[in-house]
Structures are given as structure tokens and as C-alpha cells.
Amino acid sequence: MRACRVRPFQSIRLTEYYLRGHVTMDTPNQVVDQRREKLLRDYAAGKVSWSTLRRQGFDDYVAVLGGLGALGLRPPVAPLEGVNGAARERGRALLRRALARQVSS
Amino acid sequence: MNPGFSLIVTDTSPLITLALAGSLDALLRPGLPVSIPDAVEATRIRAAAGAGEIVEWMNAHLDQVRIVPTEVGIDQQRRLEEGRPTRALGEQAALEVLDRFLEGDPAATALLLFEDSDIARRQVIIDERVSLITTGDFLRELEAAGLIQSTDYILDRAAERGRNVERQRQAGADATTRLRLRRQLQEREDRK
Numbered sequence: 001m002r003a004c005r006v007r008p009f010q011s012i013r014l015t016e017y018y019l020r021g022h023v024t025m026d027t028p029n030q031v032v033d034q035r036r037e038k039l040l041r042d043y044a045a046g047k048v049s050w051s052t053l054r055r056q057g058f059d060d061y062v063a064v065l066g067g068l069g070a071l072g073l074r075p076p077v078a079p080l081e082g083v084n085g086a087a088r089e090r091g092r093a094l095l096r097r098a099l100a101r102q103v104s105s
Numbered sequence: 106m107n108p109g110f111s112l113i114v115t116d117t118s119p120l121i122t123l124a125l126a127g128s129l130d131a132l133l134r135p136g137l138p139v140s141i142p143d144a145v146e147a148t149r150i151r152a153a154a155g156a157g158e159i160v161e162w163m164n165a166h167l168d169q170v171r172i173v174p175t176e177v178g179i180d181q182q183r184r185l186e187e188g189r190p191t192r193a194l195g196e197q198a199a200l201e202v203l204d205r206f207l208e209g210d211p212a213a214t215a216l217l218l219f220e221d222s223d224i225a226r227r228q229v230i231i232d233e234r235v236s237l238i239t240t241g242d243f244l245r246e247l248e249a250a251g252l253i254q255s256t257d258y259i260l261d262r263a264a265e266r267g268r269n270v271e272r273q274r275q276a277g278a279d280a281t282t283r284l285r286l287r288r289q290l291q292e293r294e295d296r297k
Contacts, residue, residue, distance in 0.1 A: 043222060046222060048222070049222040049227075050116075050118055050220045050222050050223050051222075051226075054192065061117060061118040061122070062125070062267050062270055062271065063267075064118075065121070065263050065264050065267025065268075066264075066267035066269075066271030066272075067271070068264040068267065068268075069264035069265045069266070069267050069268025070268050073264065074257065074263075075240070075260050075263065076222050076241070077239070077241030077245070077260070078222060078239055078241060080242070082225055082226075083225075083226075083227070084224050084225075084227075084228060084229055084237055087231060087235070087237040088237045088242060091236035091242065092238065092245075094216055095242075095243065096246055096249075098110070098136060098137055099134060099135050099247070099250045099252065100250070102135060103250060103252075
């Protein structure tokens, strides 16, 4: 039997198969889907970037949004910290001022 | 509108997210000129679902939104014709636009719009006159100003619509595959 990583929500179904004496093997498509799902979940959690997704074969951001939608997830919003935190703070302040000007005019 | 201050889009993802959420006008709310480098616009937007909406939106706001021609864009076109990779050229084109913008006006300031996950992981070395903003930051500020319902609502809408678009694409791909298979079977029958 081939060893495979089992995600929690799959475990019940797979256990049923094993108990019935079936042997389960992932088809190539399932492996690809599982890999893509893992990448999308990591992306939504802020663990991998859109650049990484592109390197891993997502060449279209619509496919990313579609995948997130299918998993009930949304695109990540990066916390205002880290390497570019100061430049982003400055950007938000500039935007705030521009919006205030628009609202008051 | 302040001509010495520009919002420069460095990647297609903010445009696609807002287009699918039906919220492209959010980009115009600060009243800043919006510059989209040709290499950002050229390939991925045209290929993507929601492209029609983006092009229509650009054409409807030519006074505020402009596609900026770049040398990187010319190189990208050549690469596309020769079937060579074009990855990351959008960002290079954005930097070219930024350089030209800052050189042209010593008092100019610019806001570079990035996708959230990319900016969180990479250090961007920039001029003091340049600030960064992500799609999420942008929406959060609009939300704080009471100009949009909520950031999460827009991001959820983009993901939901993306899901529907993907389903339609897959259905289209399945239909094409079925058609090819039917033709092959028919040809085989005809040969008998």
C-alpha cells in the first residue's frame, strides 16, 4: 500500500475504505488538486506569496480567487508589519489624506 | 487632482480582485491619477476573466487612468512573440514608470500598489518620495473613510465571483474536450 498524507476531513472516508479491505491510491489529478489546495490554503493564511503561487503553476490570479472561493476562503490582507511596514504606514497616511481631501471637497 | 502624486499599479492582481468584486471605481476614490504600466496591462489582464470590465473601466476614465508605455513593455511584446517567459516584467515596468515619474518632477510623490502577500515577504528599496500600499491597505482605508461597506465583503465577493468564473472555464474546457472526442470518434467511424 502506498503511504499517503491524509487530511482530517478525508480520514473518515479513507478509514471506511481500509476497513472494507480496499486499497486507495490517489490519481494524478487528485494529487495535483491536493497540492493546489494546500498552496491556496497557505496563501490565504499568509504563509506563501502570490509570486510563489505563480512559480508553482498558477499563472492567472482569477484561478487563485476561484480556488479561494471554492474553499470558502478570501485573499489575504498582510498585517501592517515586517520589512516594508514603514513604507506602507506612509502609504496609508498619504491615502488617508487624499481621501479626506476628496470627501471634504 | 494632484498631478505630482500618482498611484502606480505594479501587478494585475489588485485590478482583477476589484474587477471581479465590481469595485474598480474604488481606485478612483482618492482622486489620484492611476498609472498602469503597459507590461502589467498587456498579458495577464487581457487573458483574464474580468478583462472586459477592466478595459471598459479604463476607457471610461481616461482622464484619470492611463496605460504607460515602457521599454520593458516593448521587450515583453518581443518575448511573447518569441514564446519566451515574461514573468515579473509587470513589476519591472512599474519601476521604469516610477523612475521616469520621479525624474520628471523633483517634487513628485508616488504610491505603489502591490498585492498583499508579495509585499509582506520582500523588501522593496525605494526613494523617500515613494510609499507603498497593498490592495488590503487600500480597502481598509476606504472602509475607515466610510467609502466602502467592508474590505472583507469586497474580498469575499471577488473570491465568490472567481469561483463562478472558474466553473464556467472548466465547463468550457470540458465541452471542448467532449467536442474533440466526438470528432475523433466520428473520424474513426468514417474511416471504417
